[in-house]
Amino acid sequence: MSTPAPEERLIGTAADVGHLVREVRVQQGLTQPELAAASGTGVRFIVDLERGKPTVRLGLTLRVLWMLGIRLRAED
Amino acid sequence: MSTPAPEERLIGTAADVGHLVREVRVQQGLTQPELAAASGTGVRFIVDLERGKPTVRLGLTLRVLWMLGIRLRAED
DNA sequence: AGGGAAATTGCCCGATCGGGACATTTCTTC
DNA sequence: GAAGAAATGTCCCGATCGGGCAATTTCCCT
Numbered sequence: 001m002s003t004p005a006p007e008e009r010l011i012g013t014a015a016d017v018g019h020l021v022r023e024v025r026v027q028q029g030l031t032q033p034e035l036a037a038a039s040g041t042g043v044r045f046i047v048d049l050e051r052g053k054p055t056v057r058l059g060l061t062l063r064v065l066w067m068l069g070i071r072l073r074a075e076d
Numbered sequence: 077m078s079t080p081a082p083e084e085r086l087i088g089t090a091a092d093v094g095h096l097v098r099e100v101r102v103q104q105g106l107t108q109p110e111l112a113a114a115s116g117t118g119v120r121f122i123v124d125l126e127r128g129k130p131t132v133r134l135g136l137t138l139r140v141l142w143m144l145g146i147r148l149r150a151e152d
Numbered sequence: 153a154g155g156g157a158a159a160t161t162g163c164c165c166g167a168t169c170g171g172g173a174c175a176t177t178t179c180t181t182c
Numbered sequence: 183g184a185a186g187a188a189a190t191g192t193c194c195c196g197a198t199c200g201g202g203c204a205a206t207t208t209c210c211c212t
Binding site for chain 3: 041042043044045048053055056057060
Binding site: 007008009010011012013014017020024054055056057058059060061062065066068069070071072073074075076 | 083084085086087088089090093096100130131132133134135136137138141142144145146147148149150151152
């Protein structure tokens with residue numbers, strides 16, 4: 001299976017993260033409350049995250065990403 | 077140039093992020109205060125980040141990563 | 153062992169996160 | 183336009199982030 005990553009993007013800002021989360025969530029037909037519940041957090045957090053708020057917490061963010069099936073890779 | 081990424085890792089938790097930051101920082105011969113200054117934050121944050129504290133802020137984290145030359149890619 | 157540098161921790165405190173509830177706005181469908 | 187679903191805003195409030203500073207601990211080298 002030599003197919004490259006289905007979809008890959010560079011993540012540099014909280015806005016990048018937020019936009020991606022929203023996109024994938026909608027793509028998967030999930031509502032914000034559903035995603036919140038699935039990630040063990042609240043709607044408040046999801047709204048802020050998708051809005052690209054830079055002060056949201058890293059741990060929760062990573063959990064949401066994981067839940068959505070988004071895999072982060074770090075390259076240096 | 078078909079060489080794969082020089083070094084690539086999966087990021088799933090705040091601990092993953094923290095360990096990577098420390099590793100790259102040390103590799104580059106930077107002290108925590110130097111990295112803090114370069115990222116426009118404080119030592120307190122760098123210590124917490126490297127410790128893998130899940131509640132550190134996303135925006136600052138991404139800034140530190142960027143500063144270290146670490147590029148995040150999201151794949152879904 | 154000793155010394156110096158670097159890292160970590162304790163503390164203070166202003167700022168604000170985020171869970172939850174509810175109101176309001178926006179979006180979608182008919 | 184009307185209705186319903188989804189998203190966003192407002193508010194409350196306990197918890198705590200993180201900048202800054204000093205004390206303490208750890209690490210590294212001779």
